[in-house]
Amino acid sequence: MASRSRLFGIGRDVWLLGALGAVALLLVGFLVLDRESEENASSAGAIAAGEAQTGIGPVGDMARRQDGDPLARGTVDAPVVLVAYSDYRCPFCAKFSRDIEPQLVDKYVDAGVLRIEWRDLPIFGEQSMVAARAGRAAAAQGKFWEFNSALYAASPDRGHPDLSAEALRGFAEQAGVPDLDRFVRDSADSSVDQDIAADVLEANMIGVSSTPSFVIDGFPVLGAQPLAVFEQTIEMAGGNLP
Numbered sequence: 001m002a003s004r005s006r007l008f009g010i011g012r013d014v015w016l017l018g019a020l021g022a023v024a025l026l027l028v029g030f031l032v033l034d035r036e037s038e039e040n041a042s043s044a045g046a047i048a049a050g051e052a053q054t055g056i057g058p059v060g061d062m063a064r065r066q067d068g069d070p071l072a073r074g075t076v077d078a079p080v081v082l083v084a085y086s087d088y089r090c091p092f093c094a095k096f097s098r099d100i101e102p103q104l105v106d107k108y109v110d111a112g113v114l115r116i117e118w119r120d121l122p123i124f125g126e127q128s129m130v131a132a133r134a135g136r137a138a139a140a141q142g143k144f145w146e147f148n149s150a151l152y153a154a155s156p157d158r159g160h161p162d163l164s165a166e167a168l169r170g171f172a173e174q175a176g177v178p179d180l181d182r183f184v185r186d187s188a189d190s191s192v193d194q195d196i197a198a199d200v201l202e203a204n205m206i207g208v209s210s211t212p213s214f215v216i217d218g219f220p221v222l223g224a225q226p227l228a229v230f231e232q233t234i235e236m237a238g239g240n241l242p
Contacts, residue, residue: 057218057237059206064117070139073105074115080108080239081115082230083215085203088131089124089163090211094155096224097148103227104234113239118148119199121211127163130187132196134168137186138177146175 063081066072082104086093101116108114120135122128131151138147150171155161165187172183203209214221214230217237221229 055218057216057220059215059218059220061218062202062206062215063115063217065115069117070142070144071118071136072115073145074109075112076115078109078115078239079113080217080234080237081117082234083117083119085119085121085199085208085211085213085215087120087122087124087128087211088135088151089122089128089155089160091155091158091160092224093212094152095157096212097152100224100227100230104230107231107241108234108239111241113241114234118144119203120196121200121203121208121213122196123209123211124160127160129193129196130165131163131168133189133192134163134172134183134187136192136195137183137189138172138175140186141177141179141183143172143175143177147171147177150174 062083064072065076065081067076069076084096086096104114104116109116118135120132122132135144135147138144151163151168154171161167165184168187169180169184172180177183203213206215208215208220210222212224216230216233219233219237221233
């Protein structure tokens, strides 16, 4: 418990520095987007014409592309990968899940041009960590995204939800997790903490400390931005529809 507290109980100043780093990365990303847009405009609108762009953005390739990863959706060889750093108690993560993600799935994931990979970034206290374990417990029974959607659908627009053990079991039931007793046991199993810690370390290494944060083929997007921002970044990265 003490080691986990040290890992996740990061001080405000450290988080502020991390947030500033994330904003800096975001600004770099938007500068790149602007430069690409200017270049494409001078070449008769290449992106609008559907010509795929190539290359990885300034953050680097964060995709894992693990075949059979239950915390990912979309084909493993999709041209573009969106990595999402999220917390189950984050109201803006819930907004992305409800408003933006379904449209990205319908338009890009189902078309085979986008893969979405989840990363746990539990920053809002012990309940965030407990919920991260619960998400992986649902994933162990093939119901990760259903659990994810059920939880976020019930999240408030502001503030952080109370994710008690009872509430998490309720979301698992809504998601159709077949063995709820196993879900409860797995949710209390700290053996997945090392995997969650690996996600947190990955985020911190690239300066991400707030949720939701996204990296799309190396291009950062910070916050639950409008759909158009995700569409522009995905298509610039080469995720053009057939």
